[in-house]
Amino acid sequence: MDVIVTESLTRRYGRRIGIEEMSLAVPEGSLFGFLGPNGSGKTTTIRVLLGFLRPTRGRATLFGLDCWRDTRRIKAEVGYLPGDLRLYPWMNGIEALRLFGSIRRRDLEREGRELAGRFDLDLGIKVRNMSRGMRQKLGLILAMAHRPRLLVLDEPTASLDPLMQEQLRVHLRTLATAGHTIFFSSHTLSEVEVLCDRVAILREGRLVADATLEELRRRSRRAVTIRWKNRADAAQDPPPFLELQERDGQNWTGLLAGSVTDLVCWASSQPIEDLTLGRPDLEVLFRRYYEHEREPS
């Protein structure tokens, strides 16, 4: 079953595009990465999903319910961490858990204390006295304490130290294993790469890729470095399946645009001293999605 479904979802701010014709499906129990540079429409999508913004066109559903009309019912099953988290400065962690529990009509204190222990947060400190990182941890605890079916996290690792980022990843994996769905928005590929099993990439409000990480790796190009036996050989033109990025004396650096077999066959007949074939580099693919107008094949 798909927890999140959008069909031709469009949201415009006057003439400016927020998101355009976005069709997306997020399966239940998945760790779904939502990638895109700043201003690409990630937060707009989340705000439409949570009923803060009305779609200009198209449809968005969570658990089969309409995101605008049934937003109250939907949010009983959703935990949300906003990208620009602001909490009430007068409350401390315990008061926040009690208040949020009272609004949700659930006891969040036990689970909240457990999560605070995991994330090493003192719940007795007032929000106004917390550092940014501490507030982020409290925001995460408040989003997760009611054990939601769907967790929507908008750039959750911002202001968390690497240790806490790892702790969060471990916890999210545990949740996903237990059947919870995680919608993880980020502009950093590396954190999505180590956590998520499926990724959608957004650019200028449009969805330019929606695939598993394995599929994306297959699409991505391998880095190739070649060391020629002498300088004169290095001056020749590269074969069509090799996209040369740098030529430095006897060395070539480039990307493999064809198959490994093509490269090996060609290399066997060349005066090459050394050849290195890198792992499929998602960063390169990701950058291409970001930078180019046309979707890479």
Next chain:
Amino acid sequence: MNRGLLAKALRESWRGTLVLGVGLAVAEVALAYALLKFQDELSVLWSQITFLQRAFRAIFGADVAGRPGPEMLSAIAWVHPAVFALVWAHAITYCTRIPAGEVDRGTIDVLLGMPVSRWQLYRTETIAWLASGAVILLLGAAGNMFGHLVAAGGARPDPRRLAIVIANLFCLYLAVGGLAWLVSAPSDRRGRAMGVVFAFVLASFLLNYLAQFWSPAERVSFLSLLHYYRPLPILHDGTWPVRDMIILLLSGGGLWTVGGFIFARRDLSTL
């Protein structure tokens, strides 16, 4: 109604309510005491200066030329600008909390990220507002009674008549609050929303005042909210200003309802 939302609203507003309520009580004590203490001097001054009569007629909304009695002195305590300032300040600051205040401080995301509808939030905040408004006016009434008790002289306010004045003032408070809900509903900046409402009530006050001196203003004086708040006739005759109160209630209720629909349908963005 959601208990958590109500607890949050009261937790965030009790200090302001207490400060303004105590402020109103102190103002009422001071006014009631001073007006009774110096009533002889005021009566002499009153009969000698015609302009003063017209000015007070403007504020009271009734002809006061022949009534420099204890009712008029009691009524001054309920039309003094300090009283209006405190009562309106509470209505304006409270009723711009949602959504303008929440959007402005960026907490609307967290609040509406929970399973509450916008109407539920709007209604719950309104309940807390009505309760705190009643507390403020009751503190003012208590201050007025206390001032009368402390002051020399036997002019004690009639509790029934005082209750009618408070009811009329509460209706005025609801109308100003309704306007503030309406202005706040599409707004993302609380300061701006408060400024707009303040400008409107100030204009309303000035229109009511000018209407006594300038005939074009008199023709449109029905547009002023203060046109429907007249404590002097109430204190003099003891009759309920039913028509005035209904107009104020309908205005406040109508503005509140339109504000609710705008809030329920608008886009919420902290970006």
